Amino acid sequence: MLELIPFQAYRVKILYPDTWHIFINPSKSFDYYDGFVKIDRSSERNSPNQASLSVRWAKMQKEITIDEYMEELKMQYAKKQKKNKKDHFEILSMEPVKGLSHKAYLMHTSIKANHSIYRAFGKEETVCSMQLTTYCEVTKRILIASIASVPEDIKAQREHYQQMLFSLTCH
Numbered sequence: 489m490l491e492l493i494p495f496q497a498y499r500v501k502i503l504y505p506d507t508w509h510i511f512i513n514p515s516k517s518f519d520y521y522d523g524f525v526k527i528d529r530s531s532e533r534n535s536p537n538q539a540s541l542s543v544r545w546a547k548m549q550k551e552i553t554i555d556e557y558m559e560e561l562k563m564q565y566a567k568k569q570k571k572n573k574k575d576h577f578e579i580l581s582m583e584p585v586k587g588l589s590h591k592a593y594l595m596h597t598s599i600k601a602n603h604s605i606y607r608a609f610g611k612e613e614t615v616c617s618m619q620l621t622t623y624c625e626v627t628k629r630i631l632i633a634s635i636a637s638v639p640e641d642i643k644a645q646r647e648h649y650q651q652m653l654f655s656l657t658c659h
Contacts, residue, residue, distance in 0.1 A: 490505035490506060490507055492505060492652065492655070497518075497525070498519065498520040498523060498545070499520075499627065499658050500656075501656070502633055502653075502656045502657075503652055503655040504527045504541055504652060505652075508527050508528055508529050508541070510526075510527050511525070511526040512524075513526070521546065521547040522545070522546050523543075523544070523545050523546075524544050526541070526542050527542075528540040528541065537640070539635060539636070539637035539649075541633065541635050542632075542634050542636075543656070544630075546630055548623070548628055552630075554590075554591050554593065554630075561595075561621070562579065562582070565577055565579050565597075575600060576598075576599070577598075578597060578598045579595060579596075579597050582594075582596075585620070585654065588654060588656075589657055589659070590622045590624055590658070592620055592621060592622035593620070593621050593622075594619070594620055594650070596616065596618055597617045597619065598614060598615070599615045600613070600614045601613060614639055615636055616639045616642045617637075618650065619632060619633070620632070620654065622656065622658075624659070626658075626659065627658055627659075629658060631658055633653050635649045635652065
């Protein structure tokens with residue numbers, strides 16, 4: 489089992505495997521109120537699958553509850569699916585998570601795509617993700633941590649990935 493170590497910036501903290509690499513894109517915001525970081529396993533020598541953890545945070549422009557945000561997210565997925573006939577976007581499950589420092593939802597999604605971003609060797613690929621979304625009333629920021637990989641990896645590493653996602657905090 490890999491050792492989990494903390495990534496922490498601007499009071500946002502999450503645990504990730506010590507062999508994964510951190511990428512901060514200079515063309516994206518990275519400050520207290522709006523940030524994005526990608527941490528991935530692509531460089532692990534003995535890993536058959538790539539996996540990627542992305543962490544986003546943003547200050548909300550207006551007061552919103554986490555429940556309202558998740559409902560909006562459902563509507564956005566439905567719109568995306570209607571617009572894009574070639575690919576298939578699906579929310580497999582969306583459940584509240586108990587026992588964390590803030591109310592949170594764990595969402596499982598699936599994307600079947602046949603274009604250059606997801607395609608390998610010219611065939612359709614399925615990418616699944618596990619996403620934890622929470623809202624901090626103190627900092628007024630929405631925090632989203634998601635892990636994306638192939639379905640087999642998500643299934644095999646489910647508990648390990650949940651441990652990583654459930655470590656997301658903002659204080």
